[in-house]
Amino acid sequence: MQINLTGHHIDITDSLRDYVNSKFSRLERHFDNITNAHVVLTLEKVQKVAEARILLSGGEIFANAESDDMYAAIDSLIDKLDRQVIKHKEKLKQK
Template sequence: MQLNITGHHIEITPSLSNYIKEKTERLTRHYDQVININVILEVQKLTHKAEASILVSGNHLFAESVEEDMYAAIDSLADKLDRQVLKHKEKITSKHRQEGSHRNIIAE
């Protein structure tokens, strides 16, 4: 998995970078086919925005979160991405099961 972190109007500190790495590790625990994660952190006046795009096998996922605190925005973003990855994984496994059962019906 490749992780790219960029910042607009914000310096990416080592603690911020480590926090993002911890949160994205949860995604790879749930689904090991995560290829690339691009995280963009942005500050506009009093709002902190975190957005990420994930390339997984067979799909491209995107989420964004706007909060008053950057760490809260990253937490919210990680939760959104986690739900999307689990939903993607569920779709893939259900499609494989449907294909297998469909073949068995035709063969009989």
């Protein structure tokens, strides 16, 4: 899976990049056919926003999360994406 990481009003440090890569490996365990992920980390005054668009075989998934801490926002984002990926995988199995 190719992960494109972009920051708006925030510098992407190596620790943030490693954290996002380690969290996205959890998604790969549940579904192998993830081709591309575009993650945008944004700083809006006091809120930190993480959003991602994932391209899968047979579709596309989008989620966003906000928090006071960037790492908490990334955790929340991964939880949302994980639920959506599992739901997408179940839909494919039913067909």
